[in-house]
Amino acid sequence: MAHKDTFRIVTRASDGNLQIRDFPNADPILHMHSQIGIDDCSTDLGLRGMPVFRGLVGPIPEGKNVVRYESPEVFESLTKEWGAEKKKRRTRLRTAAPTPAK
Structure with missing residues (x-):
């Protein structure tokens, strides 16, 4: 289980571009944002116990050591x-079955 040591917040700037901010821990x-709980059901075991914040979607795994939170709009x-x-789409060519000779 990898230790998550970067907290990333992704929001949308006023000009419509994505704004990404990284933090070394959850304190900033x-x-x-208010913490409203902790993640206790993620399939990524590295996210279990990570905080859940009001107004953000997450935690979401991103790579081995990044925990990502996004605004709902993003x-x-x-x-x-x-x-x-x-x-x-991968298509498989099917060959026709040989017809018996008459």
Whole structure:
């Protein structure tokens, strides 16, 4: 289980670009947002016990040592973009079964 040592907050700036801020621990985030609980059900065991903040979506794993939190607007828009991406479909060519000779 990797130790998460970077806390990342992703929000949208007034010009529409993503604004990313990294912190070495959760303390600065606690000054900006109220902690409303801790994560106790993540499938990423490194996130269990991480704080859950009012007004942010997360914790979300990002790489081996980054815990990501997003504003609800960023979470919704990035999820829509991710879902709209066309997946490259692998098609398997099927060969016709040989027909018996008559």
